[in-house]
Amino acid sequence: MKSHLILPLFLLSFVCCGNKAQTDQNPEPAKSDTIISKVYPDFTELDSIHKVKIIRYFRLADNDTLDFNLRISQGKDSTISIYLLHENTMQFAEAIKLFDECLSTIQEDFDLSKTDGLALKTPVYYPDLVSKLAAEYNEKHGTKKLKYGDFVDFLMTSSLTATLNEFFNAFNVEVKRYNIEKFHFVEKENYEKYFPDISPDILKDYPEMIFDGLNYLSVELKTKE
Structure with a gap:
């Protein structure tokens, strides 16, 4: 079920790059036969109000653009x-591995210590993550369906928060809270x-109950105290 998420202000300006977007003519090498290409999307009217720079980083392998x-x-x-x-x-x-492999290129353009939003x-789009979070939730809360605020508190103590904090630790940034538009639980x-x-072949291996929202899980980040 595809739908568009209305995100907090710091993430509102997401748009796909148009045909007029400028592409870096000198893509950065990554590992072996994989390269990273930069695309500079045209600014929308909203972008012009709030943004000074937007870049998309694409990974290419064997002349094909990866689905990331x-x-x-x-x-x-x-x-x-x-945005991932x-x-x-x-x-x-x-x-996370692919993100990490792009960091050296990204840091040429952005100061990631000032990151305050991640989408x-x-x-449900990450089989390993959805299974791990479901197991952690089941261990603490069983089949009980927590209200939104309590569920966000659960996420703050989850392995997801630990993973993100570890990743952003080098930039002195950590998770502040999560925002899930239209939060709800879904049974198998x-x-x-x-x-x-x-694919049903993927879904059949998912836990008996998972949580979902509208397309994105929004993560607010802050400078570590």
Whole structure:
């Protein structure tokens, strides 16, 4: 079920790059036959109000663009917003690995110590993450369906927060809180109805109950205290 998330202000300006977007003619080498290409999207009217710089980083291997890219923007207040973008499911560990491999290139353009927003696909798009979070939730709360505020508190103590804090530690940044638009739980019997764009062969291995929202899990970040 595809829908568009209304994110907090620091993430509102996401748009896909148009045909007029400028592409870096000298893509950065990554590992072996993989390179990183930069695309400079045209600014929308909203971008012009809030942003001073937007770059998308695409990974290419064997002349093909991988189903993973990063959209990073800098606001007029110098804060940095990051989107991890992909169409299909992938392992969260792999997404973090790909992000990490792009860091040296990204840091040529942005000061990641000023990152205050990260947008991930909802965990249903990360089989390893959705299973791990479900196991942690079941251990603490069983089949009880927590209210939104209590669930956000659970996420703050989860392995997801630990992973993100470890990743951003080098930039002296940590998770502040999560925002999930239209938060709800979904039982396994309804997975194919709610997630028609995900293969039933993948969904059949998912836990009995998971949480979901509208397309993105928004993560607010802050400077470590």
